[in-house]
Amino acid sequence: MINKSLKQLGEMLQTKQISSVELTQTYLDRIAQLNPEMNAFITVDPDKSLAQAKQADAMIATGKTTALTGIPIAQKDIFVAQGWRTTCASKMLENFIGPYDATVIQQFNQAGAVNLGKTNMDEFAMGSSNETSYFGKVQNPWDRSRVPGGSSGGSAAAVAARLCAAATGTDTGGSIRQPASLCGLSGLKPTYGLASRYGMIAFASSLDQAGPMARSCEDMALMMNVMVGYDERDSTSLNHPKEDYTRELGKPLNGLKIGLPKEYFSEGLDNNVATIVQAAIDEYRKLGAEIVDISLPNTRLSIPVYYVLAPAEASSNLSRYDGVRYGHRAKQYGDLMDMYCKTRAEGFGAEVKRRILIGTYVLSAGYYDAYYLQAQKIRRLIAQDFENAFKQCDVIMGPTAPSTAFKIGEKADDPISMYLQDIYTIAVNLAGLPGMSVPAGFSNNLPVGLQIIGNYFDEARMLNVGHAYQQVTDWHNRMPEGIA
């Protein structure tokens, strides 16, 4: 059961071989068994999930269903869900009960999917290892002494350990793709503006984007059909026509032009990871693709640009946590200023504070032009790199992350080494392009991800490019030991 695809589960539900209540209970039992150690979920609420499952079964009985009706999906704890505790993995929101539904949550609810619980993450999505969560570290199912990646680490661990049928994530600089790579699953960050940010707790608004995390590209295509769409409640939502993201699945790849950026195969890349990614490219050659050498010369600059823009936007977004309308408020304080300062000192963790301080500094009087404006200009140069590259190829491929999952604690005290985890993913967010990671093999029993970057709105083709590979390989079907 736990290894069935979303399509197979959907068929079993529709033909009543299993009920949504039974399926949901199966996953809830697995969570009860494995989560105390793995810590992939912050909040599980069996009564709520089972009530939704009952509704789904009623929908199925009347024949009014969608592809995801009755399927249990884990939601990253960054999405506000009505009546659900929504923490963003921060002490600041430890007791925050969602008063409304994020658009993404609403879309899954309308499709009849079951909310299986809220997954762990780095605090306010700031991190690449899930170690900054106020609610504790998450174990990588492939090696419990290692991190699952981040910030969507709980979602990645939950999918890899079969604690849910699929999950949602968000990606500001690699937070869907890097954990997907480290946990051996498929993850897609859509074109910026496709999935609504309404009710998705803001980190860096010009970069944040929600997307699916699942075991296969076919599963992700079904989720994309549900979670993407114009939303007037999100001021940067794109009014893009509805698409069927499954429509390209199964098309041959003959003549597909794959660009390999030389900057993605240079120093800093683990040798085993490089070999595995090259082997995946060879597989694409066999599938009829043509390989083109390309260059993305400003890749190196994406890290400094990101660490100006993202903290700057975060410092502004996180100013809303002042202890007045919701969230944590310090117990002891003097005047209003003291209340703000103590509330925020207590409510935020070290990495979040660090980024707020960087953002406050680069936006402070006299520094705006040198930092924020300069970063936005270089951002355009980075986007132009991709624009030029896509004149020569259809998709770009390379590693998702420079290495496999690292040990818990290994980089926790070294922010720069942690930031370099996202060297291959950040530029995609800066350019607003869609990016995806698919499992491409193992190095010392740890998963390695292949990154596939597409042009704007090219998700349907990218999903087919990943799907074609998943028809001739079985990396995505491998299962970690000790979770059966």
Add this chain to the structure above:
Amino acid sequence: MSLNSQDIKRIAHLARIEVNDDEAQATLNKLTGIMALIEEMQAVNTEGIAPMSHSQDVTQRLREDQVTETNQRELYQSIAPSVEDGLYLVPKVIE
């Protein structure tokens, strides 16, 4: 641009985050490396390049000035740290 721990305290105050001397020093140590990384941007010639804030270069939409939300004050205040008579309570700011 090199920072000192007084700068950290000043920035922290702008950000409304209380830091003590030890925290300021620890933060300074971490931030110095990050700021050095950021400084790499200064060597790039960006003359004539327009800043980019949205990949599709969309502009903010306008809508009719109409009420679209219903009043949910009680629901929203049910999760507030301190309220009375429908008002959010904060320390006295006006004598």
